Amino acid sequence: MVALIDGIKVPSSLLGNLNETNLDKANNSDLKSALEKDGYLFLRNIVDKKIIGNARHDIFKKLNAVDELSNPFNEGIASGRSIRDKLFNDRGQFWENISSTKSLRTVTNGKVLENIFTRIFEAPSIAFDFIFLRAVAGGKFTHMHCDAGFFTRKTQKVLTCWLVFTEVTLDRGPLFIIEGSHQFREIQEKYNGFDVDIHKNKKASIDIHPVEFAKKRNTKILTAEFKPGDALIFGMYTVHGTFENHAKNNKIRLTCDIRFQPKNEPKDPRYFGVKPCGTTGAGYGELNSARPLNEDWHIR
Numbered sequence: 260m261v262a263l264i265d266g267i268k269v270p271s272s273l274l275g276n277l278n279e280t281n282l283d284k285a286n287n288s289d290l291k292s293a294l295e296k297d298g299y300l301f302l303r304n305i306v307d308k309k310i311i312g313n314a315r316h317d318i319f320k321k322l323n324a325v326d327e328l329s330n331p332f333n334e335g336i337a338s339g340r341s342i343r344d345k346l347f348n349d350r351g352q353f354w355e356n357i358s359s360t361k362s363l364r365t366v367t368n369g370k371v372l373e374n375i376f377t378r379i380f381e382a383p384s385i386a387f388d389f390i391f392l393r394a395v396a397g398g399k400f401t402h403m404h405c406d407a408g409f410f411t412r413k414t415q416k417v418l419t420c421w422l423v424f425t426e427v428t429l430d431r432g433p434l435f436i437i438e439g440s441h442q443f444r445e446i447q448e449k450y451n452g453f454d455v456d457i458h459k460n461k462k463a464s465i466d467i468h469p470v471e472f473a474k475k476r477n478t479k480i481l482t483a484e485f486k487p488g489d490a491l492i493f494g495m496y497t498v499h500g501t502f503e504n505h506a507k508n509n510k511i512r513l514t515c516d517i518r519f520q521p522k523n524e525p526k527d528p529r530y531f532g533v534k535p536c537g538t539t540g541a542g543y544g545e546l547n548s549a550r551p552l553n554e555d556w557h558i559r
């Protein structure tokens with residue numbers, strides 16, 4: 260299966276497999292050292308498939324109600340149409356409602372993930388209330404970046420959890436990680452202290468194509484074919500992005516990125532509370548996901 264980014268095929272010689280960590284076999288210090296060594300933890304099947312399936316069903320149903328998924332909606336096939344804007348006059352409110360789906364929140368802000376992060380931090384952990392659910396249709400991908408500029412305003416001790424709700428085969432745009440990038444000094448220097456909401460003259464996205472970026476550093480672009488319930492956890496300076504969804508059957512990918520930190524670290528009010536305002540203060544409306552599935556994304 261071909262891996263594409265921005266219409267360019269990624270040579271298979273540049274692709275590598277993510278190292279899997281077995282959560283049941285690893286002790287807490289194994290988790291910590293794998294994260295330190297690789298810059299990520301790739302965990303399979305950490306949330307029960309039925310619970311993941313319930314959330315997927317509820318979200319797909321809401322996307323079908325705005326005519327963005329064809330019937331039967333459980334297949335997750337993009338229709339190429341949308342009546343989102345006709346039915347709802349506030350895109351942010353619509354996406355906030357979808358992001359508040361109870362079966363989704365049971366997963367993202369429930370005990371299963373929290374307990375895993377408590378093990379990783381070796382301290383009680385907490386999930387951000389502001390979550391980044393992504394329903395991604397054909398032609399779209401997330402530009403390469405690291406997460407520091409978004410989430411480290413109050414503490415550096417933040418981790419991202421990229422959680423999978425559908426099959427994400429190579430053609431459905433899985434996340435990739437640039438091997439060893441958590442140790443690239445240039446990335447630390449460039450992004451430590453950077454805040455996308457303050458330093459508006461600078462972008463979070465790394466403009467160079469991932470193929471060139473990896474070639475120049477003699478490294479690999481690591482990924483996997485993900486299944487519902489799998490997760491990829493990574494630090495704030497791990498360079499990542501996603502491949503393009505170019506699935507011929509028009510199936511979307513549904514994933515959610517959730518941030519966690521130790522409970523006793525200072526909290527960024529933009530991401531916590533009943534109605535968090537998000538990175539720029541514009542709420543859920545600022546997310547690409549708030550756009551109808553058939554509309555292009557912005558680059559930040």
Ligand SMILES: O=C(O)CCC(=O)C(=O)O
Nearest residue numbers: 393401406419421501516
């Ligand atoms: O799923 C995506 O499209 C991007 C996810 C991401 O960049 C992240 O989790 O930090």
